[in-house]
Amino acid sequence: MQLFRQRAATLLRLQCFRIVRSQVSDAGSPSSNLGARGTWAGYSSLAREKDHGRSVIVTGSGRGIGKGIALRLAADGYNVCINDIGANKAACDEVMNEIQGMGRKACTAIADVSKRDEVKQMVRTSVENLGPLSTLIANAGIVQVRPILEVTEKDFEPILNVNVIGVHNCFAEAAKQLISQGNCQPDHPGKLIAAASIVGFKPFAWLPTYSVSKWAVRALSQVYAMELAKHHITVNSYAPGIIGTAMWDKIDAEAGAAAGMAKGELFNKFVTEDTALKIPGTPNDVAKLVSFLASSDSNYVTGQTQIVDGGSIFT
Numbered sequence: 001m002q003l004f005r006q007r008a009a010t011l012l013r014l015q016c017f018r019i020v021r022s023q024v025s026d027a028g029s030p031s032s033n034l035g036a037r038g039t040w041a042g043y044s045s046l047a048r049e050k051d052h053g054r055s056v057i058v059t060g061s062g063r064g065i066g067k068g069i070a071l072r073l074a075a076d077g078y079n080v081c082i083n084d085i086g087a088n089k090a091a092c093d094e095v096m097n098e099i100q101g102m103g104r105k106a107c108t109a110i111a112d113v114s115k116r117d118e119v120k121q122m123v124r125t126s127v128e129n130l131g132p133l134s135t136l137i138a139n140a141g142i143v144q145v146r147p148i149l150e151v152t153e154k155d156f157e158p159i160l161n162v163n164v165i166g167v168h169n170c171f172a173e174a175a176k177q178l179i180s181q182g183n184c185q186p187d188h189p190g191k192l193i194a195a196a197s198i199v200g201f202k203p204f205a206w207l208p209t210y211s212v213s214k215w216a217v218r219a220l221s222q223v224y225a226m227e228l229a230k231h232h233i234t235v236n237s238y239a240p241g242i243i244g245t246a247m248w249d250k251i252d253a254e255a256g257a258a259a260g261m262a263k264g265e266l267f268n269k270f271v272t273e274d275t276a277l278k279i280p281g282t283p284n285d286v287a288k289l290v291s292f293l294a295s296s297d298s299n300y301v302t303g304q305t306q307i308v309d310g311g312s313i314f315t
């Protein structure tokens with residue numbers, strides 16, 4: 001027993017020595033070009049930087065995933081601008097009050113993201129109320145259930161206007177604001193983040209226009225990532241799977257009915273048959289990923305679309 005303990009202690013010391021040596025040689029290697037970012041500064045350097053004092057706009061945050069993201073980023077320390085369409089103003093104000101109750105600054109900026117002028121004004125409102133912009137989450141989106149052979153030119157319009165042009169409007173106006181502020185740095189990049197979807201990896205046949213729009217969000221994120229890197233702005237997307245919100249209520253009601261299914265049946269079928277964890281996602285599950293993408297922990301991540309789906313699509 002004594003011999004076993006001595007051997008275990010020796011092995012542990014050797015392992016610690018190897019870890020420290022690899023960290024020192026990683027940071028100091030003449031072939032590495034890491035500079036200050038690669039220097040090992042102890043375990044405290046692994047802790048996430050606080051987001052206190054940073055400000056974020058979250059579009060479509062009157063309810064659902066956007067609301068979950070707004071509350072999580074406020075908990076992380078962000079001051080938050082809540083956006084939605086006029087019909088959801090009261091819901092926006094409730095989220096705003098909740099965030100102010102957490103000791104953060106918050107404001108509401110009503111805007112239809114598909115209208116460039118309204119988005120411009122939304123960014124202005126955020127800066128006036130919360131100070132310089134740090135991050136924008138282009139979360140607002142709509143869905144349309146229709147078999148592909150029934151889809152008309154007109155059907156594409158609202159979906160592309162909100163889900164694609166809406167993301168472009170938000171990214172473009174936020175990027176211009178970030179560039180004009182002149183405060184984005186390699187170790188403090190500005191952050192643009194959009195809502196994609198797992199259907200941006202593998203379409204659902206009964207969501208053709210929506211699937212097309214979410215593929216486009218991935219492409220937009222990649223183009224913006226390439227274009228804005230020189231301004232120290234990172235651009236990424238999150239791709240949720242089946243998340244229990246009003247949007248899925250609509251999908252379940254319309255696509256389920258078309259397939260002759262009872263209310264909730266399509267939702268449950270997808271969760272139990274096509275999701276490894278066999279549980280539906282919540283807005284909080286998505287908000288945790290977005291919290292990472294909006295934090296300093298993701299400063300070296302750009303141009304990516306990250307899936308959060310309980311194991312449905314594997315990349």
Ligand SMILES: NC(=O)c1ccc[n+]([C@@H]2O[C@H](COP(=O)([O-])OP(=O)(O)OC[C@H]3O[C@@H](n4cnc5c(N)ncnc54)[C@H](O)[C@@H]3O)[C@@H](O)[C@H]2O)c1
Pocket residue numbers: 059060061062063064065066083084085088111112113114139140141142162166195196197198239240241242243244245246247248
């Ligand atoms: N729920 C899911 O399973 C799921 C899965 C993948 C991706 N997503 C995406 O996540 C995002 C949020 O989805 P959700 O489930 O919370 O949907 P939701 O319908 O519950 O909420 C979307 C919010 O966006 C707002 N909105 C719609 N059009 C707008 C516009 N033109 N301007 C400003 N706001 C607008 C709505 O009023 C609503 O408050 C969407 O982009 C959606 O496509 C959702």
